[in-house]
Amino acid sequence: MNILFVNTFDVSPHLGGTERITDTLCREFSTTFHCKCFLAYYNDIDSKYIRTSFTEKIHLKNHRQHAPLINFIKKNAIEAIILQGQFRLTKSLKKACEGINVKIIFAHHLFPGVEKSSIRFSYIIPHKIQINNIIPTVIKIGLFPFIKWHQQYKFPHYYNDTYKYADRIVLLSHKLIRPFMDFGKINDDRKFTIIHNALSFNDFFPIEELKRKQKKVLIVSRLVENPKRILFAIKAWEQICQKNPSTDWTLTIVGTGSDEYLYKKYCTDKQLNNISFEGNKNPKPYYWDASIFLMTSQLESWGLTITEAQQFGVVPVALNSYPSLSEIITDSENGIIVEDNNLKAYASAIEELMNDDALRQKYAINAISSSKRFSSESISEQWIRLIQE
Template identity: 30%
Template sequence: MNILFLTYGHVSKMRGGIDRVTDVLARSFITRGYNIYMISVCKPHKGDSSESYQYILPKESILSQENTQYLSDFLANNKIDIIINQSERIAIFRLILQVKGKTPVLSVIHTDPLSVVKGVRDNWDYWKLHEKRWKFLLLSPYYMLRTILRYYFRYHSIKKHHKYFYENNDGIVLLSEKFKEPFLHLINISQSNKLFSISNPLSYQQTRNIEKYQKEKIVLYVSRLDYSPKRLDRILKVWSIIGNHVGWRLMIVGDGPDAILYKNLAMKYQLRNIDFMGQTDPSPLYKRAQILCVSSTYEGFSLVLTEALQYGVIPVAFDSFESVHDIIDTGKNGFLVKPFQINYYANILKSLMFNDNLRQQIQMNIQTDTSFFNRFNINHITDEWNDLLSRFIKK
């Protein structure tokens, strides 16, 4: 079987998110005897890994004639049996449609189907954060109108996008069974045989020997530092509410366009016991940390949650996206907080930090939960993909 992954960014095991997932899945397919090819729009960055089966479109202008000819020739010369589209960009999908012929196409939606609609509240909070209080109150009718209009246009935009993808793909893959209902409701369809769900696999080839790690009083945050949807400002506020940290440190791993904003916010709150670590491999910190904080407005599938659980780190997250229930069983292997109750989040985090018995019990639950490791194990996820691919490829 010859499989082509089409992506926007260069796939590298050194990255996170879609890139890491695609790399893990591709390597597993190869062990099953599949021939794997990858084509990306973007070139690799410094430090990225590259494999012999990775290619780059000749032009950055996605719908250029050169790209169309290149992809058409690639499909024919390599006898591609199926295309897995890992991008939600309309231009990339249109490029595929121009050249695919009878080759089946599966598109994976890697985020919450209602992501851009849920993200509207971030715009409101961003304005509130940046404007002086008196000015925000004075301009609140203006901001309210902008919010309503933005919600309206984003809702209809994402509806049009998802409907276009649904009608023109052979199949749509969501990251959780729980995303199916909101997706179908959005495009006004009651049921479907074109909609599938397969979770992301675990990021690390990690045994369950969690007890071997020497855990320290570390609360960890791992994310790209952009305001929406990750919302590190919520965790900084939580840390300020807790106040007395008694030996605990908040370590923030990641970089991004809003790094300076967050460092200034930490200074404004006069936060202590906090470290901005920059972009670095989080796995050594997973081994040392005891608690992970996630504060996103939405996610498709939060890889940092499963990564943390692999290392026995207790996750705390807002119950703001459906797939989080696939990962966290609140009170057993972590905690979910009603969106976006900052004070309650602070109380949960404080309890975990200062209640050794509670923390040790949750860690023991994580250690003994075989279902988690079986559910997201790469072999199980590859089996699910194999079953799905067999529906579309003629023997």
Template identity: 30%
Template sequence: MNILYVMRYWPVYGGGETITVTLANEFVKRGHSVYVVYTYDKSCNPMPYSISPAINSQKMHTIEKYCASDVEKLQSYVVDNGIDVIINQWGSTKLCRLAIRQTKCKLITCWHLDVLPKVRAPHDIKEKIVNAIFRKRVYARYVHWRQMRDHNLNYKLSDKYVFLSHSFLREYVSLTHLKPDKEKLGAIPNPLTYTYDYDFNDYGKKKKQVLFVGRIFEYHKRLSYILRIWKQIEIDGRYSDWKLVIVGDGPDMHQTKQFSTELGLEQISFEGFRDPRQYYLESALFMMTSAFEGFGMTLVEAQQYGTVPIAMDSYKSLHDILQDKVNGIVVPDNDIDCFVKELKQLMDDKEKRKQLAMKGSETCRRFSVDSIATQWESFFNTLIDGK
């Protein structure tokens, strides 16, 4: 089968690119031909993962504000390479649909976040005007209306519209004014990006270290919450042998470091963009305070390496990964005091940490790339062969 991924960035940017590479590599191993088209080059040195040389990539316009020549280029690429199915990860659904007219190619569009992500401050001129005139409540309704408009367009133009969790799928069905054909909807979680089984004979080598891995972007990841939580840990005085490690980079790195300085944090390290695997291996605990997520891959990566995640209950698919006090800890969204309490309890109890870590190592295996790729192949076969 010939599979085409439509991306915004390639080959490195965030979780979406990592997941795409993971699945693309697996599909190549299974005998499929995989192609990628993208708009923006984005790479780093060293690369955080390897990409099969059998994957063909081509830079072209894949996003909104396209023109007729962009449609023609994508259509020619689809026809010339005999593409059977497009997986639209971050491109324009309209552009993809126009490009496959008069072909047998099928279109799968993916949604990678909450159905209705939390409303942030207005950032373009239209949003600022609406917010200035109608204020916060009406502005929020406007943002949600626009989001549902985009969802409905994706649904109408795609042969399959795929969410990361059945909880998101059900939410979309409950919110849309359409009466969607449930055969056109689907849900597949992200796969584990690493092939690794943690050896719990080495658990004694874990450091007294709490880890964050992710993009340094306050609106999304709420690093300020993590720093405020850690301030309470340092104030306590009993945890002077523990350290907070921040792995990642992003547009808000400067202000995050500045806030750390203002808080007077001492037991903290900013590592920048790094391969996180060694940090997972060394760390006992992992923190997530995101305002929203689509899936939260760093949670299952932490579990895979025997690291216990503690996360705020800010998005529905969190519960696909974590069962509170079974394979991790879930605290109410925005409740910093509760987070501090749960964090201290685990820092004090090594046996409890190990118990949760062992269960997490077991439960995360259901997200293996083999399992997730098989689910994708089932979608392909249903769309193309009607099986």
């Protein structure tokens, strides 16, 4: 079977959640089900990233020129196309594929409607101001209010068109169906299929080695305050350190992002010396060593890093800020769920785990066991069944 992924970026397992899942599915489709995986993408990525291996890739210029993509589909006898959040492409691609026997599956990795609030002024400013982009940038700045209004107006239509023209819509949780329908003004739910995110790694932490875990608290995230709220986690850590100034626990933060400078400055100003920023690294060695994992996002569609933490026996402490969280964490069993925005309770929950080895180990054992529901083999098998139906 020949499967084409259409993605915004070229794929690397170290780039982001969508790319990590794409990498996992591609590897599993190829090794377990002997499929050939192809990639069409719009934006290149930094050369420092390891790229996922595909049978063949095509770098597309924009969403309006379909001829190169259609030729690629025909040349490689593509049988299924997985559109990764490509709302603007679904309708036009479906029409362009008339007469071609190909199944179009739309996979949405975000909370429905979140795109409406993600249109920010900073996005229209180039990373480098050069002579040739000064005038276009000035024009975009002047037109920004209209651009923002237009995009916010269009997104519900994109959702509606996507549901109408895709053969299937894959969401990460049953609790996301109603928000998707409400945002897109959709009255039918027959096209929805729920497939959870697969674990990024194939191995699980050995239970007999849990006692070798180190006194490390871990965050793995893009370092952007909206929606990740990393500052909330740092402030909770600050409260713990104020109460226990001689603690031998440390907080490790893995990831990069536009607000990294903000977090580093806060830590410097508050003299929080037991926090380390590791940059964009493979998180697996950090999961292996850590004992407690922090999730403070104000909105997620799933929470891939929580399940990754669980498979390595890192007990998650998460804020009750999004619907699908309860499908991953059972409170006081395989992790802890804290009332959203309650900083004192969040710091207290972390501190309780730090001080109680037996409780922490109990939750870790349960976390490892529960995470096996999301093994890459199980999740990829659900995808293959969907493609073949």
